[in-house]
Amino acid sequence: MPKFSVCMRDCYDTCSMLSEFRDGKLSVRGNPEHPITAGFLCPKGALLPKWFHYPERLKNPLIRIGERGSEEFREVSWDKAINIIANKLRETIEEYGSESVLVYQYAGDRGVVNYAFPLRLFHYLNTAMLDYGICDRAGQEALRDVYGTAVGLDPEDLRKQKLIVYWGVNPFWTNLHGFMLAKRYGLETWTVDVVRTETAKRSHRFFQIKPETDVLFALGIAKLIIENELYERDFIRENVYGFEEFKNYVKRLSLNYVVKKTGLPLEEIENFAFGFAEKRGVIHIGYGFQRSLSGGEAVRAIAILPALVGHPFGFIYDMKTIDKSYAEGEFLRTKPVKRIPQMKLAEYIEKGEIKFLYIYNSNPLASLPNQDRIRKALKESDVFVVTHDIFLTDTALYSDVVLPANTFFERPDIADSYYHRYVALNEPVVRLYGKSNSEVTRLLAKALGIENPYLYESDEEVIRKILELNGLSWDELRRKGFIRVPEKPRRWETPSGKIEFYSQRAVERGLSPFPEYRKREGKYPLKLLTPTYRMTITSQYHNTYGMIDPNLYMNPADAEERGIKDGDDVEVFNDRGRITTTVKLTENVPRGVVLLYKAFWIRLLGWNANFLTADETVEGYGNGSAYHSTWVDVRKAK
Numbered sequence: 290m291p292k293f294s295v296c297m298r299d300c301y302d303t304c305s306m307l308s309e310f311r312d313g314k315l316s317v318r319g320n321p322e323h324p325i326t327a328g329f330l331c332p333k334g335a336l337l338p339k340w341f342h343y344p345e346r347l348k349n350p351l352i353r354i355g356e357r358g359s360e361e362f363r364e365v366s367w368d369k370a371i372n373i374i375a376n377k378l379r380e381t382i383e384e385y386g387s388e389s390v391l392v393y394q395y396a397g398d399r400g401v402v403n404y405a406f407p408l409r410l411f412h413y414l415n416t417a418m419l420d421y422g423i424c425d426r427a428g429q430e431a432l433r434d435v436y437g438t439a440v441g442l443d444p445e446d447l448r449k450q451k452l453i454v455y456w457g458v459n460p461f462w463t464n465l466h467g468f469m470l471a472k473r474y475g476l477e478t479w480t481v482d483v484v485r486t487e488t489a490k491r492s493h494r495f496f497q498i499k500p501e502t503d504v505l506f507a508l509g510i511a512k513l514i515i516e517n518e519l520y521e522r523d524f525i526r527e528n529v530y531g532f533e534e535f536k537n538y539v540k541r542l543s544l545n546y547v548v549k550k551t552g553l554p555l556e557e558i559e560n561f562a563f564g565f566a567e568k569r570g571v572i573h574i575g576y577g578f579q580r581s582l583s584g585g586e587a588v589r590a591i592a593i594l595p596a597l598v599g600h601p602f603g604f605i606y607d608m609k610t611i612d613k614s615y616a617e618g619e620f621l622r623t624k625p626v627k628r629i630p631q632m633k634l635a636e637y638i639e640k641g642e643i644k645f646l647y648i649y650n651s652n653p654l655a656s657l658p659n660q661d662r663i664r665k666a667l668k669e670s671d672v673f674v675v676t677h678d679i680f681l682t683d684t685a686l687y688s689d690v691v692l693p694a695n696t697f698f699e700r701p702d703i704a705d706s707y708y709h710r711y712v713a714l715n716e717p718v719v720r721l722y723g724k725s726n727s728e729v730t731r732l733l734a735k736a737l738g739i740e741n742p743y744l745y746e747s748d749e750e751v752i753r754k755i756l757e758l759n760g761l762s763w764d765e766l767r768r769k770g771f772i773r774v775p776e777k778p779r780r781w782e783t784p785s786g787k788i789e790f791y792s793q794r795a796v797e798r799g800l801s802p803f804p805e806y807r808k809r810e811g812k813y814p815l816k817l818l819t820p821t822y823r824m825t826i827t828s829q830y831h832n833t834y835g836m837i838d839p840n841l842y843m844n845p846a847d848a849e850e851r852g853i854k855d856g857d858d859v860e861v862f863n864d865r866g867r868i869t870t871t872v873k874l875t876e877n878v879p880r881g882v883v884l885l886y887k888a889f890w891i892r893l894l895g896w897n898a899n900f901l902t903a904d905e906t907v908e909g910y911g912n913g914s915a916y917h918s919t920w921v922d923v924r925k926a927k
């Protein structure tokens with residue numbers, strides 16, 4: 290009998306799957322009953338058995354015996370590894386205090402228990418915790434400014450819509466089921482992006498703007514909608530705070546300036562504004578472009594557009610259906626939490642504020658920007674690093690102890706989605722190697738002599754309790770493999786209780802009440818974009834599928850100016866680093882922009898784009914990452 294599984298990747302779709310283990314082989318297929326993921330898997334999901342059976346999965350704990358970054362480890366027993374970690378943890382807390390310990394985890398595996406359960410131990414120990422900023426933070430803050438929440442439309446409500454705009458998102462690669470859903474519902478699709486992506490090629494209209502001009506494009510559209518009186522008057526009067534002030538603000542905006550900066554002809558901007566108003570469009574706001582210094586302002590401006598045409602929550606960005614705080618156990622703390630901004634990990638290590646780093650579900654030594662800095666910081670510090678992972682990742686190579694993790698096919702869990710409203714069940718299919726995050730947590734708690742019962746709850750107990758707390762049926766979940774979380778009526782949790790075109794929350798943070806455009810330029814002439822590749826999810830699958838694209842993509846005119854031809858080896862450089870790769874010339878990338886796909890394994894490739902990317906953060910927007918505010922130059926390699 291097949292078991293219900295969930296693809297736990299950091300992916301919008303959170304596919305429900307049916308999995309079997311027969312004759313020593315795992316097989317997976319999509320669960321045909323799931324209303325969104327509808328029985329098919331993307332190419333990454335279809336290859337999951339290859340990932341699962343990959344021969345280089347870690348099987349035994351390792352202790353580093355060489356330099357950080359070397360591949361010199363020796364195998365030890367689980368007992369020994371757990372005791373080493375527990376002793377070091379105890380010593381560190383005694384000598385430097387509990388806040389010198391940081392647990393660093395992210396969305397490498399989105400199982401609710403697997404993600405959250407280890408945090409119980411670290412909350413119990415009152416350690417420092419991460420303040421997440423790597424992915425969608427600036428946009429989260431911006432949407433809270435306007436709507437009081439980053440949770441927008443239920444994608445199943447797209448069936449009532451006529452037009453969806455993919456703004457800075459490439460769902461054909463990263464949200465395939467969402468892309469297909471819009472097609473199934475017969476929506477017209479438009480794309481706004483700097484690069485002609487695969488989604489742009491398949492959209493009815495494509496608006497190609499210059500980098501970091503999203504704010505101006507959105508404000509220009511708003512101006513046209515308002516000044517041509519195409520907005521929903523009654524809706525605005527009742528539900529929007531600061532409309533008149535915003536109207537006066539955009540009145541001062543010159544459309545010629547918008548044309549000049551965005552690179553779009555006026556006619557195109559008008560086409561967008563008039564078509565969007567007529568069809569009452571909704572917008573899928575992407576994560577990529579908000580990872581830039583202007584990202585927060587951009588999302589704030591874009592977020593206003595669906596409200597102008599009368600949508601209460603007319604955007605897709607995040608989805609929160611269930612409360613998972615029980616799994617995380619912050620209630621176990623006895624001291625207030627110190628949060629360390631995720632994007633400032635290197636800085637905190639350099640300052641000596643972190644002495645013990647426990648990493649799981651994440652590969653920061655491939656995914657963080659400015660890799661030279663974080664690597665140097667780790668090499669020069671005395672921080673003790675533990676990594677719990679399925680593979681010997683770049684991060685594992687910099688660790689003192691490496692623990693083998695198991696996969697989601699080997700443990701029970703549930704997963705919610707940040708796109709749709711379904712929670713899916715994950716049943717263990719087989720057990721091969723490694724231990725889950727919760728198993729390791731229990732072992733560590735025992736080795737530390739902690740008796741608190743919350744640290745010993747079984748995975749199933751945690752799952753059932755979360756379902757109960759959220760009013761969801763365990764029996765229904767077990768029968769179908771997924772369960773829809775009903776939507777409750779909601780209002781806008783802003784200071785005014787309305788949609789805020791004039792954001793009081795932004796003002797409190799010292800920002801303008803309205804989204805502002807600021808010209809961004811770097812020391813180098815070319816803007817480097819580092820989006821995700823089709824066959825990887827950040828650094829995941831590079832090692833197992835081996836399908837990466839390490840080429841630099843460049844506009845032919847920029848190449849010609851530098852005497853570069855298609856297929857040449859080139860150096861891409863800035864003050865942070867330098868990498869050598871092969872160039873491919875394409876008109877899909879506009880002038881002034883170059884593109885490298887992100888976060889491949891440095892251990893396998895010898896480099897990745899994060900040797901170049903900026904580690905500044907988006908000020909005023911929660912220290913969100915600014916990967917795409919990176920400038921470089923390119924020259925022919927010698």
Ligand code: SF4
Pocket residue numbers: 296297298300301302303304330331332333334335465466
């Ligand atoms: S990566 Fe995303 S779309 Fe692909 S199988 Fe996993 S959840 Fe589904």
